[in-house]
Structures are given as structure tokens and as C-alpha cells.
Amino acid sequence: MDGDREPALLADLDQWARCRHENTALIPGRGVQLTWDDESPGTTGTVRPDGTTVRPDGTVRPDGTVRPEGTVRPAGLAFDRWGRAYRSRPAEDRIDVIRDGETVTLGGCRGLFDRPRGLAVDDGQLLYVAEGGTGAGRVTVHDVWADRVLRRIPLGTRSHRRTRTVDVVAVGDRAYVLMARPARILVCHGRRGPLPGPRPSPPRCRGPLTPLRIAARPDGTLLLLWRRPGTPYSVVTTVYGDMVAEAAGATDLTVTADGTLFLGLGDGQPFPRHLRQEGDRTELEPVDATGYDGGAVAAAPDGSVAFTTARGIGRTGGPAARHRATGRVVTYRLDSGAYRTRWGRLFLDACIPPRTEVRAGFLTGDDDEPPADALPWQPADRGSFTIRRPDLTPPLPSMALLDAVGTSDGFRPLLRRPTGRETPWAQIPANDRYETYESPVAAPPGRYLWVVLELSSGTVAATPRVRALRVERPGHQLLRQLPRAWSRIEGDADFLQRFLAPAEGMLHELDARAARRDVLVDPVTVPQEALTWLAGFAGLVLDRRWPENARRALVASAYRLFRRRGTPGSLAELLGMYLGREPAIIEQWRLRGLPGGLLRGPAGPDPDDPAAAVLGRMRVGGTTGRTDSGTASAVEDGYRTAAHRFTVLVHDRLSAEQLGVVRAILDLHKPAHTVYEICESGSGMRVGSRLHLGLTSVVGPGARWGPAVVGRVALGGDGVVGVPATGARVHETSVVGEVRVG
Structure with missing residues (x-):
């Protein structure tokens, strides 16, 4: 039975956009969901240059105006690679460093900075501070690791006495400084610069605008937040003036790693979100930002979005939108390729929270011509998507047929599949909230099929989401194996088709799994629950503390690694599979040599003199030192302390669990006569622990x-x-x- 049917599929945004939508939103990566009200907190809509806000449907808000303008409190917020947050307080001329709930002042005192506003940390862990105090402003470069000021860059000129430093953003190892009056961008690179950057262009036909903030997309594209002086009207554009988003009263912006744009709106208002994909911009649901003081917004290293509060920093919460109660999606015509086809089962990849529901209705027909009263196409309320070749879209169903389904009990609930996907050996990732739901296609035979999905919610805070739709074509053929008299009447045939569908579906899936049993011996495609079984063929006992991808890589490389088990290269590769980055393994006998170099003080040549300064175990080369009568004993001591010993240099800080896994790997795979030591480099190299210039550190x-x-x-x-x-x-x-x- 394997391969006797192929599904009709709707999964791509282009496919969903060709369907008819009613009170729904089309969100990239999520699929179809209920739209939210235009009066939801944090919803931006479209802001006209005159200050009025327009809903997505083209109507103006009842009051004809935007929400009141929030108080703009310029501030800065940035994170370094260790997760420390830097929050500027311009009124107090200081910058707070926040980590693990503790707050200290950068530099140890106030007054080190002159009205610090924008903050940015580059890849070299240099903190750039845009200061907007007296004069034309400046940028201070601060080394966050050494905790010292490296440089202060004055940015004023005699020709532009009113120029002000507004904000700064880091892209790689460079910082882009935004200046106002006139608008310009300067580039700083550590101790280099400032150099002229791209010339910012305001959007056309928007009146006088002043740059307020600067941000950068993951690809390095610069975004600017412009605001009309004295009004809440604000827009976001690229540095060349291309429109990105419009908002009322926006005070700051940031872009996360997935390209989502977050806008800060006034005091405590939810943050609007915009996602750009394939040239189209989609407004996502606003998220809660309780406590936001109108200052700064920044993307944290852990993927969350942080913002400034009166006490320090806060994090965004869940969606703050109020969703519609019901919505509907009508698909375009699906073709089975044969007339009088009995369609099989419907499968939906959906996320259906409690108090929400998704039901399905079906329409079939054999007429090749489009219906005379075809349902007109209607795009999604939110998440407009540019359709490629709309003239190739199959027709929508007849309005008369659709009304018949809506007035009768034609919509059926869905059953969640306890076994997951119907695809052979397909596994649902642990972080995927979408599950597979199933329903038989309850409709007369026909070559063409239309699916009607009805989404409903009993709470405004939640919405069901449908990401993909699959329909079997044709259904099972068991009726051909039964006496013809049992299915001669259409009603009897329909009953038997639906009655036998669950049992036949289980048999069909077992048959499909048997036909694809080759995936069980492939470490890349084997289901997670069978990975331990596959590892047993290589004599491996997998550690559940390893990530799944690392366990698969270990099984795939087991025979190759075991041929050179116990070698430094094999140990480094094993540890690299678990840690994500191979550590350095230093065998002590390679560094044995003669006594290392001593940095002597003024006391004398005696090596035992306590006045002689010894720089940890720092050894430049392998034989640097003075030959004397103690050479023989030093060599003997070298064998005792260096032979059969090695050090594992891990390029990160390890948690307690990671350290336990690393020790378990070394204990199991190292030679039995060797002794090891684990050295974590952490934030940087440590002189006095395991520093070997040219070998482990530069x-x-x-x-x-x-x-x-x-x-x-x-x-x-x-x-x-x-x-x-x-x-x-x-x-x-x-x-x-x-x-x-x-």
C-alpha cells in the first residue's frame, strides 16, 4: 500500500496567501491565526503625516488621533557577551552595570560620562558611549573587560556648533554614531576614526523629521527612527530612506537575531513588532512591556528583548493583543487528478491552546470550469504577502455550496494524533508547539476539493494557529475488496469509507514505515527513541545529557573515532561534539624542556630567592633558562610532573553539568595510565594557570x-x-x- 497516495499540501506562505481569509492573520513561521483588534494596546496601524492613525482596513480611528505622546527619556541599554547589562542614566552622568540582580557603577564613580545616552558593545567587547552633554557631544570608548577608558572622541565641528550625538549602534567590530542637526553618521573602530559613514536620508513627503535612534539588522542594514519635532509622529526607515514601519510616539527600536523589529512606545505601552521576510513586512502581535519608562530597548544575548525601567531593566512578556472570536480560511481548489475521487484524511499541523478550537468543512465537485458564483478572494487582515503569479491561482468554491456547509452541520472537530506526524518516522522537535490533528474528509466523491477551516477562541488572549494542511488523495481502496452490494448505495459507501478509515490508516502508516525502514540505520534520520538502539551496534551507551545532535554525530563517527581511541585528536573531537567547539589538548611532556624563564627582580641570581618574580608557569619556548648544577634534578622532576599528563583547555566557562560530562568523557576514553587536568579559559587567558605563548595564547x-x-x-x-x-x-x-x- 505504500506509495499508492500522495497528499495535497498547503504549507508555504504563497499558498496560504491565495486562500480567502476572514478575520485571520498570516504570520511567517506560524501560518494562519485569528487577527487582533486595531484598538489593542501597542497596535500601530498606519500613521498619516497629519498624525491620524488608520486601521489595516482603511478606516480611521473614531477619535481621529493617535494615542498621547509619551515622555521621551533618551537613555542607552546594551549587553556584552557575558550577559552583563549596561544601562545609562543621563541625568546622573553615570552608567549602571547589572548582572545577577546586582548593580554597580561603571568606572566606580559618577561623573565619568557627560550625559550618556546611546550605548553599544561591539564584538571586541568595547563599550561605545554616545554622550550628549555640553558642546557638540562626543563618544567614549570603554574597555569593559579591563574596565578603563580607552579613548574619548569629540565629534563637534566649528561649522556645526548645534550638532548633537544622538545614538550609537555596533555592527561587528565597528560602531555607527548617529548625529543630529544635521543628520549624519560617523564610523568608529576602536582607536580608529571617526570616519564618515553612510549619509542618512529622511523619507520623502513626510515633512521635517529629526533622527532619534539607530539600530541594525542581522545582515548589517542600518535602521533609523525619525520623529517630527513637537509631535508623536515617528517612522522607521533604512539609512537610505526606504520605509520600514510607522508608529505613534515611538521612543526606541531594536532588532533581534531573527530580524524582528521591536518598537518602544511611550511609558509602559506594549511593544509593536514587525517581521521582514522576502521583501514583505508583517506586523506581529504586540508584546507586553510592563514598567517601560520610555528610555531604551535592546536585544539580550539570550534572545529576549530588554528595556529600561525606573529600577533597572525589564523583559518583554507574552502577547498583549485582543484577538477576534472567530475567523475562517477557505482554500483554493485542490486537484486529485481523477474524477469521482474519494478523498482520504485531512492532517493539520496546528497549535490549539485551551479554550480555542479548529473545525474543518469540505466541498467537492467534478466540474472543470470555475464556478459562476465563485467566492471572491480576500487577503488576510494582517501579514500581507506578495503573491507570485496570482493569475495561476485555482478558483475558489461556489458561494452556494459554501453557504450549504455553513448552515448545516458540515464542520467537524479535529482529533489530535497521539503518534505524531503521519509521515513515516517523522519526529516532532521538542521545542515545536505544533501537533498533528486528523479528520476524515466527509464529502461526496469528486475530483476537486475545497477545505474550509473555522478558527474560534473563547478568550481574547489566545488564538489557534494552523501551519500546514495535507489531504490524502485518493483515500483507502478497501471498498474494492468488499462485495459490491455493500457499496452500491452512496450512503452505504460513504459510511464504510469513514468506518474503515482509522484501521486502514494505521495499516497504511505501518506499511509506509516498513518501506522506509532504511532510516533506522542512518544516524541523521533515525528517530530519537531508536537512537540508543542504533548506538548499541557500535557498543555505545549514550549519555542523555548530550544534546540530540551531538549524540547523532557520535553514533555516525563511532567506528572512525574508536580506531584511534585515546589519542589527543580523538579526545578533542569527542569533546568538540559535546561542547560545540573543540578544546585544545596540551600534553605536558611536550613542554618539559629545561626550567622555564624567570623574570627576576633586583634581589640576585639565586632561583630560590623569594625576591625573584616568577610569572606563574609562563614559558616562552621550551628550553629557556639558565643551566646550573640543578639541571639533572629539574629534568627528573619534569618526568615526575609532566609524563603521561595532559591539560584540556576549554574555550568557555562550564556549568556543573557540563563539567561532569567532560570528566565522564575523559575518564572513559583517555588512556588508563594518564592523568588529566581541565582548564577553563572563561573570559580570557589567565597568566599563571596554563599560558604558553604561541601554543595556547596569543x-x-x-x-x-x-x-x-x-x-x-x-x-x-x-x-x-x-x-x-x-x-x-x-x-x-x-x-x-x-x-x-x-
Whole structure:
């Protein structure tokens, strides 16, 4: 029975957009759902240049005006790679550093910054502070790791005395500084710059606008928030003036990693969201932002959106929209390819929260010509999508047939499938909230089929969502195996078709699984519950603490890795599968050599003298040192401390569970006679723990800066090892001679 039927599929946005929508919204990645009211908090609609707000259906709000303008409190909010939040307080001339509920002042004192407004942290962990105090403003570059100011960049000119520093955004290792009066953008790169950036262009025919904020999409495209002075009218455009979104009273904007634009609206109002996909812009449901003070909005490293509050920072909550009670989607004509076809089962990938419901109705026909009274097409209320070749869309059903389904008991509830997808061996990811629902197609035989989905909700806070639709064509053929007299009457045939459908469906799915049993021996496609069974063929006992993708990679590489089990390369690859990045494995015997280099103080040549300064275990090369009578004992001690020992350098901080898994991997796969040590690099390299220049650590980023020339730079006098911008330090106040490391 495998392969005797193929489904008719609706899953793409282009397909859903060709259907008729009533009180529904088309959201990328979610499918079809109930739309929300235009008066929902945080709903922007369309803002006219005269200040009035227009609903998506083209009508003006009853009051004819937008919501009152919120108080604009310019502030800044940014995050570094360690999750620390930096929140500026312009009125107090300070920046707060917030982590794990604790708040400290950056730099340890107030007054270090002059009315700090915009904040941004680049990939090099440099904090750029846009200061809008006296004069024309400036940008301060602060090293967050070394906790010191690297540079202050004045941005004023004599020709532009009224120029003000407005905001700053980081893209990679560069910072784009937004200036106002006139509007311009400058580029800063650590100690370089400022250089001229792209020239911002306001949108056309929108009147006088002033740039208020700047943000960047994941692809580096710059977005600007413009506002008309003295009014709440504001728009978001690209740096070249292309319209992105309109809002009333917007105070800040940010873009998350998936490209979703969040707009801050006034004090405590929900945040509107806009998603851009394939050139189309979709307004998503606004999210709750309780406590927002109208200051700054920023995307956090964990994927959430944070905002400033009176006490510190807050996070956005769930949707704040009020959804419609009912909605309907009518699909275009689906073709089975044969007349008098008995359609099979309907499958829906849907998310149906409590107190919501999705029901399905069906219309069939054999007429090839479009219905004379075909239902007119109507787009979704929200989430407009540009249809490619709309002239190729199959016709919608007859209005008379649709009215018959609506007045009779033609809509049937859906049954959630306890076994998941009907596709052989298909698994629903753990983070996927969409489940598969099933219903038989209760309609007379016909070549063409129309599906009517009715969405309803008993609460304005929730809505059902339908992401994909599949219909079997044709249905099962068991009626051909029964006596013809049993199905000669159409009513009897319809009853038997539906009565036998559940049992035949189970047999068909078992047959399809048997035909595709080859996926059980493929580590990439094997179902998760059978992965342990497959690993048993290689003698592996999988650790459930490993991520699923790491367990699959381990099973796929088991035979290759076990051929060189116990080698540094095999251990590094095993650990890299779990950690996502291969660690460095240093065998101690490779660094044995003679005693390492000593940085001596003024006390004398005796190595046992406590005045001799020893820089941890730092060894430059392998044989640097002084040969004396203690060489033989030092070599003997090297065998005792270095032979059969190795160090695993992990390029991150490990949690307690991760550390336990790493130790379990090493205990199981290392040679039995060896001893290991785990060293976490964490935030950076640590001198005194496991620093080997040229092998495990590199001081400075490399060739970007000019080299030190022997004879022109006095090492110990005016030379700096590395680049101060990176902030690498031997100690809080350690200075080797007069040379700073970092």
C-alpha cells in the first residue's frame, strides 16, 4: 500500500496567501491565526503625516488621533557577551552595570560620562558611549573587560556648533554614531576614526523629521527612527530612506537575531513588532512591556528583548493583543487528478491552546470550469504577502455550496494524533508547539476539493494557529475488496469509507514505515527513541545529557573515532561534539624542556630567592633558562610532573553539568595510565594557570597594528605587549617593568 497516495499540501506562505481569509492573520513561521483588534494596546496601524492613525482596513480611528505622546527619556541599554547589562542614566552622568540582580557603577564613580545616552558593545567587547552633554557631544570608548577608558572622541565641528550625538549602534567590530542637526553618521573602530559613514536620508513627503535612534539588522542594514519635532509622529526607515514601519510616539527600536523589529512606545505601552521576510513586512502581535519608562530597548544575548525601567531593566512578556472570536480560511481548489475521487484524511499541523478550537468543512465537485458564483478572494487582515503569479491561482468554491456547509452541520472537530506526524518516522522537535490533528474528509466523491477551516477562541488572549494542511488523495481502496452490494448505495459507501478509515490508516502508516525502514540505520534520520538502539551496534551507551545532535554525530563517527581511541585528536573531537567547539589538548611532556624563564627582580641570581618574580608557569619556548648544577634534578622532576599528563583547555566557562560530562568523557576514553587536568579559559587567558605563548595564547589581535621595531622601541620602557584595546591584563595592577600586557 505504500506509495499508492500522495497528499495535497498547503504549507508555504504563497499558498496560504491565495486562500480567502476572514478575520485571520498570516504570520511567517506560524501560518494562519485569528487577527487582533486595531484598538489593542501597542497596535500601530498606519500613521498619516497629519498624525491620524488608520486601521489595516482603511478606516480611521473614531477619535481621529493617535494615542498621547509619551515622555521621551533618551537613555542607552546594551549587553556584552557575558550577559552583563549596561544601562545609562543621563541625568546622573553615570552608567549602571547589572548582572545577577546586582548593580554597580561603571568606572566606580559618577561623573565619568557627560550625559550618556546611546550605548553599544561591539564584538571586541568595547563599550561605545554616545554622550550628549555640553558642546557638540562626543563618544567614549570603554574597555569593559579591563574596565578603563580607552579613548574619548569629540565629534563637534566649528561649522556645526548645534550638532548633537544622538545614538550609537555596533555592527561587528565597528560602531555607527548617529548625529543630529544635521543628520549624519560617523564610523568608529576602536582607536580608529571617526570616519564618515553612510549619509542618512529622511523619507520623502513626510515633512521635517529629526533622527532619534539607530539600530541594525542581522545582515548589517542600518535602521533609523525619525520623529517630527513637537509631535508623536515617528517612522522607521533604512539609512537610505526606504520605509520600514510607522508608529505613534515611538521612543526606541531594536532588532533581534531573527530580524524582528521591536518598537518602544511611550511609558509602559506594549511593544509593536514587525517581521521582514522576502521583501514583505508583517506586523506581529504586540508584546507586553510592563514598567517601560520610555528610555531604551535592546536585544539580550539570550534572545529576549530588554528595556529600561525606573529600577533597572525589564523583559518583554507574552502577547498583549485582543484577538477576534472567530475567523475562517477557505482554500483554493485542490486537484486529485481523477474524477469521482474519494478523498482520504485531512492532517493539520496546528497549535490549539485551551479554550480555542479548529473545525474543518469540505466541498467537492467534478466540474472543470470555475464556478459562476465563485467566492471572491480576500487577503488576510494582517501579514500581507506578495503573491507570485496570482493569475495561476485555482478558483475558489461556489458561494452556494459554501453557504450549504455553513448552515448545516458540515464542520467537524479535529482529533489530535497521539503518534505524531503521519509521515513515516517523522519526529516532532521538542521545542515545536505544533501537533498533528486528523479528520476524515466527509464529502461526496469528486475530483476537486475545497477545505474550509473555522478558527474560534473563547478568550481574547489566545488564538489557534494552523501551519500546514495535507489531504490524502485518493483515500483507502478497501471498498474494492468488499462485495459490491455493500457499496452500491452512496450512503452505504460513504459510511464504510469513514468506518474503515482509522484501521486502514494505521495499516497504511505501518506499511509506509516498513518501506522506509532504511532510516533506522542512518544516524541523521533515525528517530530519537531508536537512537540508543542504533548506538548499541557500535557498543555505545549514550549519555542523555548530550544534546540530540551531538549524540547523532557520535553514533555516525563511532567506528572512525574508536580506531584511534585515546589519542589527543580523538579526545578533542569527542569533546568538540559535546561542547560545540573543540578544546585544545596540551600534553605536558611536550613542554618539559629545561626550567622555564624567570623574570627576576633586583634581589640576585639565586632561583630560590623569594625576591625573584616568577610569572606563574609562563614559558616562552621550551628550553629557556639558565643551566646550573640543578639541571639533572629539574629534568627528573619534569618526568615526575609532566609524563603521561595532559591539560584540556576549554574555550568557555562550564556549568556543573557540563563539567561532569567532560570528566565522564575523559575518564572513559583517555588512556588508563594518564592523568588529566581541565582548564577553563572563561573570559580570557589567565597568566599563571596554563599560558604558553604561541601554543595556547596569543597576546594581542595580530597584524592590525604596527609592529615594534628593535632599536626604536625600548622593551621595558615605552613598549606595550599586545594592544591595549583588547584589555588583557596580568593582574589588576601588574606591570612587568614598565610594559603592560594588554
